[in-house]
Amino acid sequence: MNDIIFLVLDASTKVPDGILAGNTFQLGHFDECISVGVTLPDENRKLKGQYCLAEIEYSPKGEIDVSIDRNSNDIDLFNTSVWSHIKSFNLDRTKTRRDEIYWAICVPDSCTPEDVKISMEEALKKTNGKNSMDIDVRVKVNDKFCQVGTDKFDFSWIRIPQLVMG
Numbered sequence: 573m574n575d576i577i578f579l580v581l582d583a584s585t586k587v588p589d590g591i592l593a594g595n596t597f598q599l600g601h602f603d604e605c606i607s608v609g610v611t612l613p614d615e616n617r618k619l620k621g622q623y624c625l626a627e628i629e630y631s632p633k634g635e636i637d638v639s640i641d642r643n644s645n646d647i648d649l650f651n652t653s654v655w656s657h658i659k660s661f662n663l664d665r666t667k668t669r670r671d672e673i674y675w676a677i678c679v680p681d682s683c684t685p686e687d688v689k690i691s692m693e694e695a696l697k698k699t700n701g702k703n704s705m706d707i708d709v710r711v712k713v714n715d716k717f718c719q720v721g722t723d724k725f726d727f728s729w730i731r732i733p734q735l736v737m738g
Contacts, residue, residue, distance in 0.1 A: 596668055599625070600676030606721030608678070620681040624688045624718040626711055628673045628696070633706040681720045685713040 600623070608621030659671070679688055692711045 596670065596672060597674045598676060599674075600678065602676070602719075605676075605678035606719065609721070620720050621678050622681040622683060622718055622720045624677050624679060624683075624685065624713055626675050626677060626688060626692055626713045626717075628675055628692070629710045629712075630671055630673075631708050633708050685715045685718050688718070689713040 602623050605621040605623040609618055611618050675692075677688060677692065679691075683691075689711050692713075693709065696709045696711070
């Protein structure tokens with residue numbers, strides 16, 4: 573059972589990196605997550621891994637002045653706050669937003685998207701303690717972005733011509 577816990581943890585995203593550079597998709601390891609499966613001896617049922625991709629949006633509490641000229645490409649990164657830098661990307665639709673992170677987490681298949689949302693919010697609250705900045709964090713977990721692996725793949729040989737011919 574301990575091996576399963578490590579597989580689930582290993583398949584999940586850890587601390588994200590490169591957010592300021594636009595690396596906002598922290599995808600973990602999908603195949604490893606959905607391949608997790610163990611039969612629970614007490615309940616006589618199989619516990620499976622479920623891959624969920626949560627959307628995390630964050631912003632500072634209170635107002636931050638983000639007075640950046642939309643038409644200027646000259647942003648002095650040494651004299652602006654991190655939040656000003658992050659928000660400047662929201663003004664340009666050709667850039668990836670930096671205040672949204674997509675974070676993969678591997679959980680048991682018995683968890684609902686709402687369970688995942690609540691758990692992530694609680695975990696993020698703990699990281700936003702006394703020694704850090706006051707940050708508002710909003711987590712969304714769409715049920716379409718949660719997937720459990722199946723034991724078998726239904727495949728019919730008649731599908732090959734359909735796939736090839738389009």
